[in-house]
Amino acid sequence: MTDPPPAAQRVTYLIACVLAMLGVLGLLRTGLANPWREQGTDLLGMTTHPITALMHAAIGLTGIPIARAARAAHRYLWLVGGLLATWTAAAFVLDGAPNDLFVREPFLLAVHAIGAATCLIAAALTQNPRGAQSS
Numbered sequence: 599m600t601d602p603p604p605a606a607q608r609v610t611y612l613i614a615c616v617l618a619m620l621g622v623l624g625l626l627r628t629g630l631a632n633p634w635r636e637q638g639t640d641l642l643g644m645t646t647h648p649i650t651a652l653m654h655a656a657i658g659l660t661g662i663p664i665a666r667a668a669r670a671a672h673r674y675l676w677l678v679g680g681l682l683a684t685w686t687a688a689a690f691v692l693d694g695a696p697n698d699l700f701v702r703e704p705f706l707l708a709v710h711a712i713g714a715a716t717c718l719i720a721a722a723l724t725q726n727p728r729g730a731q732s733s
Contacts, residue, residue, distance in 0.1 A: 604668050604671075604724060605720060605723070605724050606668060606671045606672045606675055606720060606721065606724040607665050607666070607667075607668055607671040608665075609671075609675060609716060609717070609720040609724075610661055610664060610665040610671035610674050610675055611661075611662065611665035611671075612716075613658075613661060613675075613678060613713055613716060613717055614657070614658045614659075614660075614661025614662045614664070614665060614674075615658065615662065616658070616709075616713070617654045617655075617657050617658030617661065617678075617713070618654070618655060618658025618659050618661070618662060619658070620646075620651070620654045620655075620658070620709070621651050621652065621653070621654030621655025621656070621657070621658050621659070622655055622658075623651075624646045624648075624650065624651025624652075624654060624655070625648070625651045625652060625655055627646070627651070628646060628647070628648040628651055629648065646703075646706070650706075657678060657681070661674055661678065672721060672724060675717045675718070675720050675721035675724075676717070676718070676721045678713070678714075678717050679713075679714050679715075679716075679717030679718035679721060680714075680718070681714075682710045682711075682713045682714035682717065683710075683711075683714035683718065685710050685714075686707055686710040686711045686714060689706075689707055689710070690707075
C-alpha cells in the first residue's frame with residue numbers, strides 16, 4: 599500500500615488543474631488569432647483576455663507534472679502564490695479596463711486572491727521536504 603501524497607502535492611495539483619481549466623477554456627473562447635485586440639471575451643461570467651488565458655494555461659499545465667514531486671510542488675506553491683498575489687495587487691493598483699491583462703473583474707480577482715492565499719498558506723504550513731527527490 600502506498601502512502602498518500604503530501605498536502606503540498608495535493609494543493610499544487612488542485613491549483614494547477616483549476617488554472618489549466620480556466621486557461622484552456624479561455625483560449626478556446628478567446629482564440630489567439632489576435633491577442634492584442636482591444637476587447638476581452640466573456641468566459642463563465644467574467645471578462646478574459648487572450649494573454650490572461652494563455653498565462654493561466656501555462657501556469658496550470660506546468661503545475662500538473664510538478665505536483666508529482668514533493669519538493670517541486672512546495673516551490674511551485676510559493677512561486678504561484680506570489681505571482682497570483684502580485685497579479686491581484688496589480689489589478690487593484692492599475693486601472694484595469696475589461697480588455698487589459700490586469701483586468702479588475704471581481705470573479706477573476708476572487709479566483710486569483712483565493713488561489714494566492716491557498717498556495718501561500720499551504721506552502722507555509724507544509725514542510726519543505728529536504729530529503730525528497732524532485733524527479
